[in-house]
Amino acid sequence: MQASAAPIFKRGPSLLTRLAFFSLVSITLIVADVRFRYLEEMRAGVSVALYPLQEVAALPGALFSRMGDFFVTQASLSRENEQLKRERLLSGAASQRLRALEAENEQLRRIVNAEPVPGRSPTVAEILYESRDPFTRKVVIDRGTMHDMKTGLPVVDHRGVIGQITRVFPLVSEVSLLTDKSQSIPVQNVRSGVRSITFGLGHDGAVELRFMPVNADIQVGDLLVTSGIDGTFPPGLPVAKVTRIDPNAASFARIHCAPVAGVSSFNRVVVLSPGPERPENPLAAAGKTVAPTASPTPRKP
Amino acid sequence: MSWNSLGDNIHDDEILLPVRGGYILVTMLGALLLNLIPLPGWVSSAMPDFVAVILLYWSVFQAHRVGLWPAWVMGLLMDVADASLFGQHAAAYCALAFAGIFLHRRIQMFPMSYQIAHVLGILLGQQALQLVVRLAASAEPPDMLYFVSSLTGAALWPAVVVILMLPMRRSRHPNEV
Secondary structure, eight states: OOOOOSSOOOOOOOHHHHHHHHHHHHHHHHHHIIOOOOOOOHHHHHHHHHHHHHHHHHHHHHHHHHHHHTTTTTTHHHHHHHHHHHHHHHHHHHHHHHHHHHHHHHHHHHHHHHOOOOOOOEEEEEEEEEETTTTTTTTEOOGGGGOOOOOOOEEESSEEEEEEEEOOOOSSSEEEESSSSSSSSEEEEETTTTEEEEEOOTTTTOOEEEETTTSOOOOTTEEEOOTTTTTSSSOOOOOEEEEEEETSSSSSEEEEEEEESSSOOEEEEEEEEEOOOOOHHHHHHHTOOOOOSSSSSOOOO | OOOGGHHHHHHOOOOOOOOOOHHHHHHHHHHHHHSSOOOOOOOOOOSSSSSHHHHHHHHHHTTOOSHHHHHHHHHHHHHHHOOOOOTTTHHHHHHHHHHHHHHHHHHHHHHHHHHHHHHHHHHHHHHHHHHHHHHTTOOOHHHHHHHHEEEEEHHHHHHHHHHHHGGOOOEEEEEEE
């Protein structure tokens, strides 16, 4: 038996009325969020209130991984050390070549009077958790507006592009992975120079190129890198490798690719600072409505 | 004691202490904390939605104490934590609390297996509501693994019933029969 008794006289509106009220408020919130992207401040406020809880919830995992670090064997440590040394040697040689090429490139640009390409400063961020929302592919990183994060910034790891920041809060930000359904990245085939756009499919480990002619010069195993024409991603970052080509579709080939970066197997990422200011879109300036290419607008079918 | 009478000994032969509001709040925060624990992909999709289960527990067993607004507030918190649409969890949890309060007499009467069936139905309904909201907002339908968290949530119900009632039981005097 429960000790609490029902009040003898009913107070307040009926249960059904209250359900109707809360449903109405919720639906209003959903519509405001989907259609107009209002309420971002309210979301940010709730996010700050949630932050201590998230920190506490992440403790067991952090403790577990630290325990794992403690119990690694001497042999595996020395093997990893050996491998890191070899990698450092290789990347050291590569970066020396890069510096020489950059200097040469700058000189050549000066000769032809082209604008210099400014570098981008990186920020290292840690992934706090993968979003539980089964409809999107997002991760949350521990850098926010307090660390100069902005929406649209590209996020990479040591192998290639991971995605893009799509929502910032004071202390954390949400990164949409390139496999998310709303993410598309302009790419270029390294081997043949063919340009295209990768579209996320909404599940892990796959993106696709759409609307490619059947005779486009793309082969299985080709590496796709960012082309940089969006002004958001710097050119030349590895994005995906072509895994399968279905030429039997009516007029366009379906080209399946696998992301190069470890989209779900990493915990440290690098956020690149924004690129150079671009001149204003002439069509937008003329008063026409043009969707900005840099911002990740959700596509409607 | 058969498995079906799992909660019965608590129901029938003793009167429980009245519930403090603080206790309800602490259990809800605990459930939120459990939901926020970062886990790898497939594990997190199989994990029960602890907040939904605890909300359902309180709306069934304290139908006159908790109304719909705690469900709504917890829903908003989950929306921000999950990066889902603002109001999606809130609406679903309100419907869940409504179902819990509406059916609370019936669910309390039933043996455990029937209780679990009711809980499973309500949890699935709550998830289906979220699915409808997302599909209306043009999201890709998820795989069938999506509904596994309702199954695990319903499987958790007997444990939740026993554990949450522990602090409300009177300590028996040793001289009593």
